Amino acid sequence: MxxxxxxxxxxxxxxxxxxxxxxxxxxxxxxxxxxxxxxxxxxxxxxxxxxxxxxxxxxxxxxxxxxxxxxxxxxxxxxxxxxxxxxxxxxxxxxxxxxxxxxxxxxxxxxxxxxxxxxxxxxxxxxxxxxxxxxxxxxxxxxxxxxxxxxIVRDHGVMMLLGTMRAEERLAAFLLNLSQRFTARGYSPAEFHLRMTREEIGSYLGLKLETVSRAFSRFQDEGLISVQQKHIRILDIRRLKTLLAPPDGRIS
Amino acid sequence: MxxxxxxxxxxxxxxxxxxxxxxxxxxxxxxxxxxxxxxxxxxxxxxxxxxxxxxxxxxxxxxxxxxxxxxxxxxxxxxxxxxxxxxxxxxxxxxxxxxxxxxxxxxxxxxxxxxxxxxxxxxxxxxxxxxxxxxxxxxxxxxxxxxxxxxIVRDHGVMMLLGTMRAEERLAAFLLNLSQRFTARGYSPAEFHLRMTREEIGSYLGLKLETVSRAFSRFQDEGLISVQQKHIRILDIRRLKTLLAPPDGRIS
DNA sequence: AAGTTGCATTGACACAGATCAAAGGGGTAC
DNA sequence: GTACCCCTTTGATCTGTGTCAATGCAACTT
Structure with a gap:
């Protein structure tokens, strides 16, 4: 280990x-x-x-x-x-x-x-x-x-993610969070380099590395992002955000 | 809701x-x-x-x-x-x-x-x-x-629970945590009244209420605890603790 | 005391994600 | 520059938990 x-x-x-x-x-x-x-x-x-x-x-x-x-x-x-x-x-x-x-x-x-x-x-x-x-x-x-x-508030957000989201939702939330933080630092919101492995992403998101990899591939197939190893480009941020809404879209 | x-x-x-x-x-x-x-x-x-x-x-x-x-x-x-x-x-x-x-x-x-x-x-x-x-x-x-x-440290513990534990492990960790906190306040470590519903426990642990209920029942069948609605008695705290060790018991 | 209303339990089944396995690709170290 | 190793991808199968549904229990209301 x-x-x-x-x-x-x-x-x-x-x-x-x-x-x-x-x-x-x-x-x-x-x-x-x-x-x-x-x-x-x-x-x-x-x-x-x-x-x-x-x-x-x-x-x-x-x-x-x-x-x-x-x-x-x-x-x-x-x-x-x-x-x-x-x-x-x-x-x-x-x-x-x-x-x-x-x-x-x-x-x-x-x-x-x-x-x-x-x-x-x-x-x-x-x-x-x-x-x-x-x-x-x-x-x-x-x-x-x-x-x-x-x-503390950030940790609550992660607890929410781990407690209520499905694999693709978690990964979408993760990508959007990175994008937003890169933006705040003056980098591109759409294109960045992942510094961590699939296993580390998985560990953070409560998923296995294979699940992370598959979710990346599916996002790519659907034209949401392009993935090349650790290089990510977000192609359709709007649709990525809609992934976060739960299936029935209920509003409380 | x-x-x-x-x-x-x-x-x-x-x-x-x-x-x-x-x-x-x-x-x-x-x-x-x-x-x-x-x-x-x-x-x-x-x-x-x-x-x-x-x-x-x-x-x-x-x-x-x-x-x-x-x-x-x-x-x-x-x-x-x-x-x-x-x-x-x-x-x-x-x-x-x-x-x-x-x-x-x-x-x-x-x-x-x-x-x-x-x-x-x-x-x-x-x-x-x-x-x-x-x-x-x-x-x-x-x-x-x-x-x-x-x-912050507590939240990290919850993240660990949500990210790596299975249903019974989560519930065991939850009960042990409650027991320890009640003890620190001078109450019985083994017998207490749950103030929250199965649904609230489930929400906290990232599980559905049915899963919580089933886990309680299984713990009771195995003689670890006795459950009567919200009344809990821990019968075998040692064995409950061993549930937290992962299956292969690896030590890093 | 009876009725009402949540809450809890239990069963049958479905499915998302884990696990096991194998092959390919890229970065790093030498 | 080259070789090795780790990381990643992808497939096939398995399983834990979610989902749907029905019944049971207990407390509160009137």
Whole structure:
């Protein structure tokens, strides 16, 4: 299991990678959102430098002591949970501007693994210092709460997906979600490269990899998308969205 | 749909119900955990009184403006999400000492419905004031973050359940979780009353009510539990736990 | 006390998705 | 540049859970 994930060679923190939040083009998506110039400078001083990770390397592992949360500066991550009885599941995919590691706050120990799915870069945000600063900057405090709350709401969406949707609906929702997030980052809404395998998609969506593959093929046959390995092009986003409506289209 | 849920008659906030955190026997489970006497008194001043709800009444609805979070003082709640395409799913069941409403922080609007499953009572915690106070009391700030993080971790557990478990495993996990939470509150770990219907259990577990019912019956046939409508008695908790291990018992 | 109205149980059958299996293709490492 | 390995695709079959339907049970109402 996970033979494809290379060992983490403990990449070092590199202060040279430190790019001030105030200079970062992700600041509108990320933690500094809404901060004044002066407050953003204070946040700059707190960020503990950047960290680069090669594809396949762990940002953190379940069980690691919790010290920081991380902002994805570039690249793509997955998080997965592994229970003692041998089950494992991908709980999310994170892209630039998104925050990783908040699962560790409650127990002071990370509850899941975070793995880079391509060469990536994160900002390290020491959590105790973030709490210190956020008690002085109300905007920052409130935004941190919003970020955590958004994660809760997102998880509820995934629970809905896993609890009520059929395979094709799940995959459609997944593609639309990716499309929307890429759009928000200035990339094409219709054409993108999947960073994860069919198995990882399946794990996230509660499906087997064969089912994911078949659903992709069926979407392609129906002219909804074109698939070439990890290359996806959405051809008919409108029809893709209608897949999400349940068969009888009842409205409550 | 939801014809069984009575209309919310807008129960009023009752300052007379205000019981100080410092006097509450749930304080070790709830928000005041870890606070000093003096800090707890400050929290007391913030709590906006209690609110009683009859069974079937909404504490809040999706779309309501977000102003407060709530601590369950007594009773039992469910939260559910309802999407515009007509899907709905129970996202959680909350009992005494647990916090409700954190889904509303991110958008200033509640993202789900919260319904009392029995006559219940909550404490109202105005969120802006809580943020004010928590920026002065570091212990409170940190504990709030822990509570939110715990909710994220809990949701990941549910995602795991929905994504990887079979019907009987889901139900076993559900019963064990309830048992453990009742135990933490001083109730019997083995005997309890379900406050929710088979349909609500099914919605939470991503199953149809018939499947839930059949799984209960099979557990009873195998001597794991005894079921009489909503009355559950766990007869063999050890064997129930072994159900959670997947068939081949692989350990990663 | 009887009637009404959900809620729960149980059975028969259908089907979506899992499983098992085999072959092809593309990216990565050397 | 080449070879290997992993990822992906596709087919055939199996099975767990959903669906449809009917009956039973219990609590609440009048």
């Amino acid at each position: 996970h033979a494809n994930v290379k060992q983490n060679l403990a990449p070092l923190i590199n202060p040279g990678l430190k790019l001030a939040c105030s200079q970062c083009n992700l600041r509108e998506l990320c933690l500094p959102f809404g901060l004044s110039e002066t407050d953003m400078t204070r946040l700059d001083h707190l960020i503990g430098g950047g960290r680069k990770l090669k594809r396949g390397h762990h940002l953190y592992r379940a069980g690691d002591p919790f010290e920081s949360i991380f902002a994805v500066k570039a690249g793509f991550f997955k998080t997965d949970v592994l229970t003692e009885d041998g089950r494992d599941q991908v709980t999310g995919f994170q892209m630039a501007g998104e925050i990783l590691g908040m699962d560790g706050i409650s127990t002071e120990v990370h509850a899941c693994n975070a793995v880079a799915l391509e060469d990536s870069e994160v900002c390290l945000i020491p959590f105790t210092e973030l709490e210190n600063l956020s008690s002085e900057i109300r905007t920052l405090q409130h935004h941190l709460h919003k970020v955590m709350s958004r994660e | 939801h014809a069984n849920v009575k209309q919310n008659l807008a129960p009023l906030i009752n300052p007379g119900l205000k019981l100080a955190c410092s006097q509450c026997n749930l304080r070790e489970l709830c928000l005041p955990f870890g606070l000093s006497e003096t800090d707890m008194t400050r929290l007391d001043h913030l709590i906006g009184g209690g609110r009683k709800l009859k069974r079937g009444h909404h504490l809040y609805r999706a779309g309501d403006p977000f102003e407060s979070i709530f601590a369950v003082k007594a009773g039992f709640f469910k939260t559910d999400v309802l999407t515009e395409d007509g899907r709905d799913q129970v996202t959680g069941f909350q009992m005494a000492g647990e916090i409700l409403g954190m889904d509303g922080i991110s958008t200033e609007v509640h993202a789900c419905n919260a319904v009392a499953l029995e006559d219940s009572e909550v404490c109202l915690i105005p969120f802006t004031e809580l943020e004010n106070l928590s920026s002065e009391i570091r212990t409170l700030q940190h504990h709030l973050h822990k509570v939110m993080s715990r909710e």
